[in-house]
Amino acid sequence: MKIVFLGAPGSGKGTQAQRLMAEHSMVQVSTGDLLREAVAAGSELGLLARQAMDAGELVSDEIVLGMLRDRLQRPDIESGFILDGFPRNLAQAELLGGVLAELGKDLDAVILLDVDLDILLKRLTGRRTCSLTGKLLNIYFSPQSELDACTEAGGELIQRADDNEATIGNRLDVYRQQTEPLIEYYGRAGLLHKVDGQGDMDAVYGRLVAALGLV
Numbered sequence: 001m002k003i004v005f006l007g008a009p010g011s012g013k014g015t016q017a018q019r020l021m022a023e024h025s026m027v028q029v030s031t032g033d034l035l036r037e038a039v040a041a042g043s044e045l046g047l048l049a050r051q052a053m054d055a056g057e058l059v060s061d062e063i064v065l066g067m068l069r070d071r072l073q074r075p076d077i078e079s080g081f082i083l084d085g086f087p088r089n090l091a092q093a094e095l096l097g098g099v100l101a102e103l104g105k106d107l108d109a110v111i112l113l114d115v116d117l118d119i120l121l122k123r124l125t126g127r128r129t130c131s132l133t134g135k136l137l138n139i140y141f142s143p144q145s146e147l148d149a150c151t152e153a154g155g156e157l158i159q160r161a162d163d164n165e166a167t168i169g170n171r172l173d174v175y176r177q178q179t180e181p182l183i184e185y186y187g188r189a190g191l192l193h194k195v196d197g198q199g200d201m202d203a204v205y206g207r208l209v210a211a212l213g214l215v
């Protein structure tokens with residue numbers, strides 16, 4: 001399947017996409033991850049992207065689309081993909097339509113993970129990644145045993161640079177102003193499935209696979 005995940009920062013797109021990828025042989029394509037890799041590698045593109053990312057603004061459509069186009073040309077994409085974090089505005093949605101048409105592909109579904117603002121804030125401020133395993137954890141919601149397992153094995157619980165309160169506010173504003181219009185855009189295209197993204201991760205996953213007709 002070829003899927004787009006829509007949802008505010010902290011709505012669980014990355015977590016759910018990783019599980020869908022593990023269980024249904026699809027590839028997760030996260031433009032945020034691709035950009036963070038470029039920043040970590042110190043590439044020219046990474047340097048250009050970094051300022052916008054640190055401020056919680058969107059990186060230019062041109063940079064993100066270039067990266068995405070390269071990624072969608074790799075052979076692993078043939079088994080299906082989940083676009084996590086792209087498109088983020090109407091211009092990107094139009095550009096995505098063009099790239100997919102060039103590649104002879106169509107989207108099967110767009111999933112909106114719906115989560116209330118107070119929960120989003122806790123998810124974002126509490127979010128950590130274990131430096132050893134890459135596992136996504138949360139200091140408010142993960143079992144203490146899982147947090148301890150990381151630190152006791154010598155790992156660190158790392159917070160993303162843009163998960164601080166000032167940047168989070170900006171990212172949520174950007175979402176409301178630029179990304180939310182895509183709900184109507186994909187609704188009109190008949191592709192949108194709204195999934196309640198609150199509560200237990202397994203329950204959200206259950207609703208997600210049901211919406212995609214994968215059960």
Ligand code: AMP
Nearest residue numbers: 031032052053057058059064085086088
């Ligand atoms: P994410 O990991 O999806 O929350 O993305 C982290 C940051 O990367 C965002 O706050 C943006 O600065 C940048 N970013 C990710 N995806 C896009 C995109 N499709 N367009 C523009 N900027 C993006």
